[in-house]
Amino acid sequence: MKNVANCPKCGALFVKALRPICNPCYKEQEDNYDKVSRFMRRKQNRMASIREVHEKTDVPLEQIHQFVKEGRILVTHFPNMGYPCESCGKLIQEGRICASCKGNITGGLEKIAKEKEFQQRTEENIKAEENAKNKTYHSLNDRIDN
Template sequence: MKDVANCSKCGKIFVKALRPICQLCHKEQEDQYDKVSSFMRRKQNRMASIREVHEKTGVELTVIHQFVREGRLQTKSFPNLGYPCESCGAIIQEGRICGECKDNITGGLDQLQKEKEFEERKEAERRAERNMGTTTYHSLKDRL
């Protein structure tokens, strides 16, 4: 049986095939892409910011961000375009989070790992101190 879903844009019920939106919303989205793409292809507009593209075309910022995120608008050709970092909202051109947020996350993970290793060393030292009085020695003479 086909998957039936609600369109994430308009809420209408449709048969879900390739996209999470209905055919009518997809057509509208493609019209918006054509509007933004034709605006950006003009030589004088290639350095336009997202805000300028929004103001000149009337296309919502979130939709323009989506086009950049999907790679439909190449940041190599249009260097002032980007989309917000999922963590802090800074404008980025690739990935899901900016370099600063990535460094914060990896730094925090590194710190947790160091703390864990420190606690393991402390526990090993405590065990060694407890076992000091019960050390057993074996003679090599008995094994030969």
């Protein structure tokens, strides 16, 4: 019975077939989506922020974020909707992290790559100097005094 699991929301035992949550929790989630969807369809609510939607519909913020992430609520139609960046928490509308966090990460990776490249060049220069010293030879004729 490897398809039996506990629901991550309520802890109830259920057969995990199509969804990662039990049927009652799924029904509750769909009801919450209907609430948000009906609220957002009204013309006066299209510019509402996530906080306003949460306050007016009593749907948890995490669930509204999930609806936006899944693409069930389109940010093209509702520009004030979004979900938090996984790094800093700033509201974003696509991806997992915001542009500034992405820049910090790529900048840090570039810095590390440059440091490694510098280290390799330094090691290569040291080896080249050692090889040059080892190739030098002295003749006995140079040491004999006339």
